[in-house]
Amino acid sequence: MQAEQGETDKAHYxxxxxIIMDGNGRWAQKRHLPRIMGHPAGVKAVKRVVxxxxxxxxxxxxLFAFSSxxxxxxxxxxxxxxxxFMLTMQKEVKRLNKNNIRLRFIGxxxxxxxxxxxxxxxxxRLTEKNTGLTLVIAANYGGHRDMALAMQSIAQQVKEGKVEPEEIDEAMIGNALSIPDLPDPDLFIRTGGEKRISNFLLWQLAYTEFHFTSKxxxxxxxxxxxxxxDGFLTRERRYGRTSEQVQSMSN
Known part of the structure; x- marks a missing residue:
């Protein structure tokens, strides 16, 4: 019965x-090391999580690797x-490819x-046909900039007569943003004790569950x-519905 419960939980993962990976510099300073020494340690954490x-x-x-x-x-x-960043790509991309992981960058x-x-x-290009985990690295990324570029793209279509202003809807905006072909995040994690999203995936995090940790x-x-x-699995995601509605839909 325990195994069945685990399988049920995994279906709801x-x-x-x-993830905003915060705290590399403070980790090093706590050990009386230069701030920069925290970043190689952070790369090891990335490997574990991937x-x-x-x-x-x-x-x-x-992963939010480097903000604008x-x-x-x-x-x-x-x-x-x-x-x-360059050294890590040189060393790790072949390993990602070997493990059927697709790598993408936004920013x-x-x-x-x-x-x-x-x-x-x-x-x-090397990993684009892989079918396992998609690893997205946000590098020189900012949510405001992402939305501004999306608006510019849509405005250009309006200017060219391809789109009428009243045709602009949430789906069109979403499709003009980064990674429109991927599902929006279900779970957002920020380490390091800070409780803010720091201009990260502002549009895509609209209905995401948040988890903050001091680690x-x-x-x-x-x-x-x-x-x-495990914390995520205890939450009821209602999307504007009542708890009773959600429960009746899941039965």
Whole structure:
């Protein structure tokens, strides 16, 4: 009976999990290390979480790796972050491909060095036909910018006479945003103790369940992820309906 219950729970696991990986710098400082030393430790946490999601058959994992606001950080830290980003792609993409994981990037690529842009494109092409977990990396991404670009795209269609203003609806806006072909996140996780979404997937998080933890990202592991999912499974997602309506629909 226990096994059947576990299978039932797994059927209700979130299809898409989005994570803000916060706390690398503080993790290092707590150990009297330079802030930048927290980022390689954060990469190890990424590997653990990707492995967990692939094993649990989660469809999509989106990680906020670098926001459009992160360019404001000290130049030395940004430079080392870019180097780590490039090194991680070089080392890990073949492994992702071997494990049937599809890699995608969202955000403004043109601000990155040419070699990073090229590696991102190569990585997507190598893994595009994989059918397991889709790993989305938000790099130089901002939710406001995402929506602004969507509005510009739709406005251009109106200008060209392809769309009438009254035809603009939620579906059209959603399709003009990043990753329109993927389900919106069911579960959002932020580590590091902060309780805000920091301009991340603003449109897509409309009906997402939130989970905040004080655990710093380098300490995040499979058990922490399982705890977040277990909490998700206790929640009733009503989407504007009453509890009674939801229960009658599930029976």
């Amino acid at each position: 979130p299809k898409h999990i989005a 492995k967990f999601c692939a094993e649990q058959e989660i469809q999509v994992l989106t 606001e992160n360019w404001r950080r000290p130049k030395e830290e940004v430079s080392k972050l870019m180097g780590l 403004e690529r043109t601000d990155f060095a040419e070699k990073i842009q090229q590696k991102m494109t190569e990585s997507e 710093l990202w380098p300490d995040f592991d499979a058990q922490t992820m399982q705890d977040a999912i």
